Amino acid sequence: MSDWTTITAAISMALGGDKERGQELLMDCWHATGPDDHAHRCILAHYLADTQMELDKEVAWDQTALDEHGFLADGDLAPLGIASAQGLQPSLQLNLADGYHRQGRTVLAREHLDQGLAHADALNNDGYGKMILAGLNNLAQRIDAPEPT
Numbered sequence: 001m002s003d004w005t006t007i008t009a010a011i012s013m014a015l016g017g018d019k020e021r022g023q024e025l026l027m028d029c030w031h032a033t034g035p036d037d038h039a040h041r042c043i044l045a046h047y048l049a050d051t052q053m054e055l056d057k058e059v060a061w062d063q064t065a066l067d068e069h070g071f072l073a074d075g076d077l078a079p080l081g082i083a084s085a086q087g088l089q090p091s092l093q094l095n096l097a098d099g100y101h102r103q104g105r106t107v108l109a110r111e112h113l114d115q116g117l118a119h120a121d122a123l124n125n126d127g128y129g130k131m132i133l134a135g136l137n138n139l140a141q142r143i144d145a146p147e148p149t
Helices: 004-015 019-032 038-050 055-069 085-103 106-118 127-144
Strands: none
Touching: 004 019, 004 038, 019 038, 038 055, 038 085, 055 085, 085 106, 085 127, 106 127
16 A cells, blocks of 8 residues: 555656656556545546646546545545645646547536536635636636637
């Protein structure tokens, strides 16, 4: 079983410039989790999505992260400094909506965008919360933009 220290080290590697090695470490952590280890699986899938080179794989990991999030209790992500697991949901919805939009799946993109906006009140009024809210609003503008002719 992976622990938060191992998982955060893998995330740091993935975000710190060695995406390939970070992805390997994240996958090692993923394989060390059990099917009921929803908090670890949610975070791992969230970051595994960011390491994918293929859009379909990215979207699949984003969907897995959101699916795992549905099993979390509010304090499950506290070891990561996320006081309320609900505060992560708008980001997960944004990532999935953006992936669907890039795939041309506008209806699904809009559904997840709307869910992200509906849960935006769970965001703190800090830099992270403002960044996610700006991302949701930016995606809404891109989805609503007329198709180029």
